[in-house]
């Protein structure tokens with residue numbers, strides 16, 4: 001009888017663990033897709049590559065895909081600026 005109780009307890013624990021994993025995965029997926037939907041894409045003024053706004057570099061109202069392209073487009077402050 002003790003073995004039966006132990007197996008029952010293990011079964012319940014296993015089901016609970018599976019349900020917890022399932023709910024967690026679903027919630028993470030929901031957050032990821034919501035982030036993708038709300039993320040704005042901007043176009044690089046130098047190479048026209050489209051990048052998420054959070055990863056883009058802004059300068060004088062224009063967007064660039066990276067720091068190098070921002071400098072290449074002639075938006076550097078001048079000599080001495082790194």
Ligand SMILES: [Zn+2]
Nearest residue numbers: 044047065069
């Ligand atoms: Zn670029």
